[in-house]
Amino acid sequence: MTASPKSRRRVLVGVSTVAAVSLGVGVVAGTRITSPEDAAAKTAAPKASQITVPVEKKALSSKVVGRGDASFDGAVNIRVETSGLTTPAIVTGKVPKVGSTITEGKALLEITGRPVIGLAGVLPMYRTLTPGSKGPDVLQLEQTLDRLGLDPGTVDDEYDGSTSRAVERLYEKAGYDAPEPDERLTQAVDAAEKSVDAAKNALRQAKAALKQAQAAKAKDLSVQQGAVDDAEENLDDAEDELADAQSKAGTPLPVSEVVYVKTLPRRVDDVKVERGGTVNGVVMSASGASLVVTLKVDAQTAERLKAGMTASLTLGDGTSVAAKVRRVTRNGEQYDVVVGPNTLTAKQLEQLRDANVRVTIPVKSTNGKVLTVPVAALSAGSDGGSRVEVLRDGKVELVPVTVGLSADGFAQVSPSGDASLADGDQVVVGR
Template identity: 35%
Template sequence: MSGWGRVLRGNRTLWIVAASAVVCLVAGLLVGRFVLTPEDASADAPDPGLVTAPVEFGELTNDVTLRADVGYADAVDVKIDTSGLSGGAAVVTMAPPAVGTVLNPLSVALEVADRPVIVLPGELPAYRTMKFGASGQDVLQLKQALAGLGFGVGDVKSNLYDQATAEAVGALYAKAGYPVPESEEEGAEDAVAEAEKAVRTANDGVTSAEEALAEAGAGPGRSELLDLDVNVAAAEAGLAEAKKTGEGVQQAEWDLQKARVAREEALAPKNTSAEQAALASAKEDVTAAEKDLEEARQNALPFLPASEVLFLTELPRRVDEVKVKRGAVLTDAAMTISGATIRLTGAAAEADGALIKKGSEATFELTGGDGTEFHAVIAAVAKGEGESSRWTVILEPDPLKPEQIEALKGQNVRVKVPVGKTEGEVLSVPLAAVTAGPGGESRVEVVDSDPREGDEAKTHVVVVETGLAAKGAVEVTPVEGELDKGDLVVIGE
């Protein structure tokens, strides 16, 4: 053993080469025995089988996927029209709302010169004082806003600022906790009191004139008429006595005639034209006084200065930035506000945008998040203007927690919008499995045996009616033949 060891140690290189040669010889023999040439492999390989897919059973949905930016509604600067402000500078007399404050209808956004700036829903900005007798789209907007908040404004379709509108504005100020603004006409309340007094005086004048007319047109009283009748009777008796004696007949006839004329004059209608004219004049005075009173009352009705109302769309709104402080003179924008709720603004291709409908549901995920899906609703879909073929899609998510809002704000997220959905679970196959028959009918080929048998495999055709297509599959309903979940259908060979 020690001799072989010396031989091996003395010829190590030779033995290594010899061993390698033996290994290569054995490998060559094995390759020659088991490895086939491409031609041999092609000749000996079995025929390929049918390419199949199982029939699925479940709900089928078709989705549109798009990207959307997360943020608040477009920010806008709040400017107050103080051009009509009287009584000094437009000083901010109340601490403005803090950043993050939510402005709702009837909120007081600001207080300028001790007067409120009341928030109301509307698109048109306040540009003039609205008062009794005014009409226009701004008045119509005011009435609709007040009606929507439960204030009675009369005819909500009328654009006229009438008595009911003025009373509603008065109620608005009471709700906000401020007195109605003082009339632009100095002493309006005193003018109403004076006008009311003038109406009372004019009515008293009518009463006096009516009494004078009644008195002037009245006939003799009962006592006076009795005296006149007695005088006539006495004159008649005197005439009869004179005729008996033959003395003083002519005088007696004159006395009788005089008594009769007096009675006729007392009973004759009186001329009351002067009294009637006085009554007509008194009534005209009443009409004029009532007109003056109506004007005085209208001048004293509640009105709405442009500086005391802030019309905003998409309420509620959120204060993003405050640009003034208490004691400052308001000369420019007071604050910047945006929508109070998070919304998603995305863009979709023309073909996808046409499939998305307002009110549809959608889901989105937080970029880099844990895969949690958030639910949203399509709030608006708008086709691109001009040459743009992109559609704008606005989504409103379900209420979010503050920490979720902070995590989502400013992100660009992936949104999935289902645009088609089967009514419950249905049978479906790959689109490639559906072929057209000789009559144009849709059909699938179902495998009855082992699909690996290729051309020898047994199959039969089932005529189907197709439905929703989504994600490479299509809903099928067997019309002729049977089709069940798990059946194998041919999609290629």
Template identity: 80%
Template sequence: MSTSPKSRRRVLVGVSTVAAMSLGVGVAAGSRIQSPEDAAAKTAPPKASQITVPVEKKALASKVVGRGDTSFDGAVNVRVETSGLKTPAVVTGKVPAVGSTIKEGKVLLELAGRPVIGLAGVLPMYRTLSPGSRGPDVLQLEQTLDRLGFDPGTVDSKYDSGTANAVEQLYEAAGYEAPEAEEQLTQAVDGADKAVDQAKNALRQAQAALKQAKATPGKKDFTVEQGQVDDAAENLDDAQDELEDAEFKAGTPLPVSEVVFVKSLPRRVDDVKVERGGVVNGVVMSVSGASLVVTVKVDAQTKEQLKTGMAASFDLGDGTIIPATVRRISRNADQYDVVVAPKSLTAAQLERLREANVRVTIPVKSTNGKVLAVPVAALSAGSDGSSRVEVLRDGKIELVPVKVGLSADGFAEVTATGDAKLTEGDQVVVGK
């Protein structure tokens, strides 16, 4: 069977088309076939580039930051010595309220109708003081009276009439009658006063007898009469001395039950352990400092950076910063208690801070104005242990040796050493 020319042309066109299609598929498939090396090259991460930050000029300040609990400073128990009372130690009034403030020279409590006055002092009241008493407790009393404006005369360790007068003024200022001397002492004054009157009468009689003798005609010897006058005058002097001594001893005393010495005043009443009508038996109240403080616990390493008197501050939580001062640092087991006292507080702030926990900041060191600073991450150590930074200049890394100063808040003060140069805006490497 023969094939026409027209049919042969159709076959050739079909074969050509199939061949062209096959070639295209092969080229496409070939373009998707890669060697292992080509595949690895295309999937590998890009070459690392330098991460840099500019050198800055800034002021640096290192500080200790921590949280602390608020409290009222220095809680102590107030105890009244009632052994000198001749009646039961019944509380008759002036019972303070918790949260109130006791002040120096004011009445803390009233026992058996008599005041208990608070005074500032280290030595407790352990005996009744009266004219003639001597000792360090008398010196403390006189120093306190003098500080409060009640003149005790010479401030020494002797309780004299000046001290007694100052004690009277103390009671008058507190609104109470001054205490009286014991009955036998007042009786001794009465007896001495009568003796003075008798001595005066005896002297008058002796003087009258001498006068009469001198008026007697012919009498020339007045030895006896004059001797009687001299004896009577001497007896009067003795009687007057005894009266002065009795009056001195009967001067205003300070009963042991009517004064309480506390190390410092004013203070806040934290707890009251008595009530009106009750009988005192030991501690009558617990008081703390009237000033609020914040206590922050730090470790031994941090404690070495701190000292008493340093400026500090704490945050009320609403952005209000309260200036404060480090009052004291004391060891507490394996830690240290840093007590920070505010310089001043309003009544509202004081109430808000009761039993609160606040953020405390204590600046330790600071630069003198702005200095060149880099992130701590930019620092590295050379083979000799010296510090250096890597500076990117014109696409190349240059090692610049530096002296490192204060470090704070992730930055360090740096100064280029030798002939090296480092200026604000230089790009230092902090990572790759």
């Protein structure tokens, strides 16, 4: 059976439509097909490029930074030796308040109505000192009296009349009567004074007898003259004994009326006694009147630090206080670095009291601005020397350098030999 012309046209149209659709699908599919080479090229990492930073001129400073606790310097326990008292050691006044200051030459406490005077010294007061005493404790006393401007005479290890008079001035300056000598000594002075009076009277009588014999024109005056000579000698002896008795009866320094503390002034941290109570051992504890901050460091860091170095303390409000390293001492496996502020206002003192603060101690610094690069820019050459890579005109040049101080991630550098390196040059720090 033969298809009609109309039917043949429908078949051709359908075939043409299918072909056109197939062609479109092929074109679309063709645009999405990629060769393995093209795919690798498109997914590969971009070509590496250098990361550079400029060389800078600036000052560098190496420093130790940490946190430390504030406290008052050098706490000590203060004891009063009361063994020399003949009555109970009752506290009768001058009880200090916590936070008050112990000043050299002033009474820090009263016991049985007598002062306990604070003095600076390393030897404790272990005995009552009187005229005639000798020893290192006497030397310490005279050195102290001399330092206070109280004129103890020749500064030596013997307590003499000059020492005694200086002790009187010490008590006068503190606002108290000087202690009285032992009664037996004053009685000896009284007896010696009577002996001197008797000797003077005997001399007057002997001279009167001699004068009378001379007036009578006696031929032999040897007896009367001998009596005068003996009387004069007796008077000399009596006056020597009086001087000795007076010296021994000079102002003493009772063991219970002085306390030596290594350094003064100091701040009272704690009081162990009260008025009306009995002294038994420690009467108070005191620390240095100056506030310090103690920073703990390891041995390696401690080797870089020494007394006298400048430092700074950062307070809670962010302000900075100039300070100095006072001392570096070993404390077990660590070291204590004690830093003291140069000056403090009342507000700063309150901020620092019992606080934990940031401490900065510059260890070394460059002399003004120098060429610097990040530490990451340094590398080692085959000869063991240091070098940096400098990007110039798209090319990397190796520049040998001498490395100086390093601090805060930067290093001081200077080009070696004929190499050149200048502020603003771009150095490679990574890729």
